[in-house]
Amino acid sequence: MLLIEDLKVELAGKEILKHIDLEIPQGETHILFGPNGSGKTSLLMTIMGYPQYKVTHGKIVFKGQDITNLPVNERARLGIGMSYQRPPTIHGVKTSQMVKICAGKGREVDVETLAGKVNFTDFLGRDINDGFSGGEIKRSELLQLMAQDPTLLLFDEPESGVDLENMSLIGTTIGQLLQRDFQIDPVKSQKEKIKERKRMGLIITHTGFILDYITADKGQLLFKGEMTCSSNPREIFRCISEVGYEECVKCAI
Amino acid sequence: MRNLKEDALKASDKKAALGPDIDLGSYHSDMVPHNYIEDLTSLSETDKKRMIISGVDANERERCGTFVQKDTTVIHSRSKQEGLEIIPIKKALEECDWIHEYYWKLASVDADKYTARAELDLHNGYVIRALPGSKTIYPVQACLYIEKDGLSQHVHNIIIAEEGSELHMITGCATSPHAKRGLHVGISEFYVKKNAKLSFTMIHNWAEEMAVRPRSVGRVEEGGLFLNNYICMRPVKSLQMYPTTHLVGKGATARFYSLLVGSPGSEMDVGGRVFLKAEETRAEIISRAITNSGNIVARGDLIGEVNGVKAHLECKGLILNGGSIHAIPELTGKADGVEMSHEAAVGKIAQEEILYLMSRGLSEDEATSTIVRGFLSVDIPGLPLQLKAEIDRAVEASDKDVL
Numbered sequence: 311m312l313l314i315e316d317l318k319v320e321l322a323g324k325e326i327l328k329h330i331d332l333e334i335p336q337g338e339t340h341i342l343f344g345p346n347g348s349g350k351t352s353l354l355m356t357i358m359g360y361p362q363y364k365v366t367h368g369k370i371v372f373k374g375q376d377i378t379n380l381p382v383n384e385r386a387r388l389g390i391g392m393s394y395q396r397p398p399t400i401h402g403v404k405t406s407q408m409v410k411i412c413a414g415k416g417r418e419v420d421v422e423t424l425a426g427k428v429n430f431t432d433f434l435g436r437d438i439n440d441g442f443s444g445g446e447i448k449r450s451e452l453l454q455l456m457a458q459d460p461t462l463l464l465f466d467e468p469e470s471g472v473d474l475e476n477m478s479l480i481g482t483t484i485g486q487l488l489q490r491d492f493q494i495d496p497v498k499s500q501k502e503k504i505k506e507r508k509r510m511g512l513i514i515t516h517t518g519f520i521l522d523y524i525t526a527d528k529g530q531l532l533f534k535g536e537m538t539c540s541s542n543p544r545e546i547f548r549c550i551s552e553v554g555y556e557e558c559v560k561c562a563i
Numbered sequence: 564m565r566n567l568k569e570d571a572l573k574a575s576d577k578k579a580a581l582g583p584d585i586d587l588g589s590y591h592s593d594m595v596p597h598n599y600i601e602d603l604t605s606l607s608e609t610d611k612k613r614m615i616i617s618g619v620d621a622n623e624r625e626r627c628g629t630f631v632q633k634d635t636t637v638i639h640s641r642s643k644q645e646g647l648e649i650i651p652i653k654k655a656l657e658e659c660d661w662i663h664e665y666y667w668k669l670a671s672v673d674a675d676k677y678t679a680r681a682e683l684d685l686h687n688g689y690v691i692r693a694l695p696g697s698k699t700i701y702p703v704q705a706c707l708y709i710e711k712d713g714l715s716q717h718v719h720n721i722i723i724a725e726e727g728s729e730l731h732m733i734t735g736c737a738t739s740p741h742a743k744r745g746l747h748v749g750i751s752e753f754y755v756k757k758n759a760k761l762s763f764t765m766i767h768n769w770a771e772e773m774a775v776r777p778r779s780v781g782r783v784e785e786g787g788l789f790l791n792n793y794i795c796m797r798p799v800k801s802l803q804m805y806p807t808t809h810l811v812g813k814g815a816t817a818r819f820y821s822l823l824v825g826s827p828g829s830e831m832d833v834g835g836r837v838f839l840k841a842e843e844t845r846a847e848i849i850s851r852a853i854t855n856s857g858n859i860v861a862r863g864d865l866i867g868e869v870n871g872v873k874a875h876l877e878c879k880g881l882i883l884n885g886g887s888i889h890a891i892p893e894l895t896g897k898a899d900g901v902e903m904s905h906e907a908a909v910g911k912i913a914q915e916e917i918l919y920l921m922s923r924g925l926s927e928d929e930a931t932s933t934i935v936r937g938f939l940s941v942d943i944p945g946l947p948l949q950l951k952a953e954i955d956r957a958v959e960a961s962d963k964d965v966l
Contacts, residue, residue, distance in 0.1 A: 382921040402937025
């Protein structure tokens with residue numbers, strides 16, 4: 311479970327998250343809505359542990375452990391993973407090497423097979439993120455997450471810059487990563503399978519396209535650094551699409 | 564011959580254009596005798612170890628010939644392949660008439676006091692020649708080794724890739740653990756003839772009090788390819804070199820790659836210069852410099868003299884922990900239709916890259932080391948696998964020192 315209590319965060323001396331309460335129980339996936347500049351990416355970066363995001367109040371608890379002051383790599387080791395919107399290029403570090411890094415020491419992964427799942431084998435020999443298009447970045451990030459195998463997955467706008475053809479591949483892969491794909495199982499009922507879900511997800515979306523591919527338990531609306539609404543994700547999305555953010559957050563004021 | 568000696572004498576006090584001046588009188592240069600050895604494996608373990616980090620393998624695994632000079636004396640010189648000649652240069656000067664068509668024909672004996680010294684007090688060096696049409700499967704290895712403390716070692720090397728031949732060389736220069744202070748003066752002249760291919764990889768492992776003054780000039784004829792890799796990642800007091808290559812035949816190509824690591828107290832001034840003198844010639848100079856409190860000057864100079872030549876210069880520097888990197892890329896176009904460009908960047912490791920790797924589970928040190936290795940891993944097309952492996956090994960070995 312991820313639990314965030316009364317969190318305040320500063321970036322470069324400016325308060326960007328004013329009051330965040332958030333709870334993602336084991337097995338749940340939440341959608342994070344909010345207009346540009348509302349602090350969505352900042353919240354993800356804070357959960358991941360980026361040091362420039364300074365927590366001035368409140369705490370973050372993951373799997374029962376207070377991780378508010380843990381460095382990024384220790385959070386990764388505890389099982390938090392992130393799919394970035396604009397990850398940096400690292401020259402001389404090949405994509406295949408990156409996948410192995412994600413798998414961690416002493417864990418073998420079949421890089422080729424994993425890459426095949428997101429149609430990315432042709433990129434394994436290229437420097438990570440070097441000249442990747444929007445869709446290529448997403449597939450590369452998903453490939454890394456597949457190798458990393460985290461329990462809490464943070465997605466920063468997984469559909470941005472992705473064409474329709476790739477959207478389906480990306481959406482389905484995210485669904486699988488979050489254990490939200492449905493398959494006929496001769497032994498277990500779907501209800502049992504849902505109950506057995508361990509993975510948690512927090513997904514930022516503007517377009518809502520991702521909702522066509524995965525189910526989500528809750529929607530969260532972030533506005534000017536505060537969580538203003540927690541409800542059915544489709545309902546929030548509908549509300550934003552039809553009456554806009556300003557109208558949608560009125561109920562919180 | 565008399566002319567060379569006279570010219571050298573006149574230049575014997577001439578300071579070099581670049582790099583700190585070195586007092587030649589503070590070193591001795593008397594001959595240091597060593598026994599010739601048939602079997603390289605009989606070398607001491609210490610020597611073998613020092614040589615192997617410079618890519619020279621006493622077991623000669625995957626090598627087609629070996630030349631080893633210890634201090635002033637050649638201790639091994641043997642070719643294992645037909646079509647490949649390996650001759651100590653003093654012997655060549657006595658026995659081979661043809662050597663005079665090459666000796667000091669590219670490098671100037673009176674360029675500075677170091678070239679002069681190499682003529683006036685030549686210890687030895689190698690002549691390596693691939694006969695026309697011959698192809699070496701494995702690289703030839705050469706080692707210039709300094710064991711005697713306080714020695715000024717003077718060598719002259721000539722490498723000839725005859726028409727249509729293919730030659731791969733690895734040269735390791737190293738000091739034994741006993742030699743702390745010394746001077747290495749090395750003249751190298753490279754002849755790449757029509758449609759020949761020469762790759763030359765040089766790995767330096769000097770000591771903290773060593774001064775090093777290589778002087779190299781190359782000439783590439785029509786359709787020829789000269790690939791020159793230079794790796795120096797260990798401490799050295801003062802290193803200055805500015806190898807020059809002339810592309811004189813249609814379609815000749817030169818590619819220079821250098822990897823430098825500046826340790827505390829090290830002064831390095833390293834560059835490459837290519838004259839593109841014939842149509843369709845191509846040149847590329849790529850350098851990666853990392854400093855860890857050392858001072859590095861990374862130069863590059865491309866001179867395009869005829870229409871239609873293409874050349875690119877890339878100079879990247881990373882300051883890890885103090886020190887300085889001065890990148891000096893230069894381009895001169897002397898004709899219409901030259902296409903020349905350069906790219907230079909000096910900076911630190913981006914925090915964003917470290918955090919990205921940390922978010923995939925690496926510690927901060929592991930992330931930094933991964934980025935540094937990536938920075939130093941340059942793809943060198945056309946380099947045999949064995950040599951690629953040697954470069955990777957040198958990078959690997961330096962990794963611990965750098966961080």
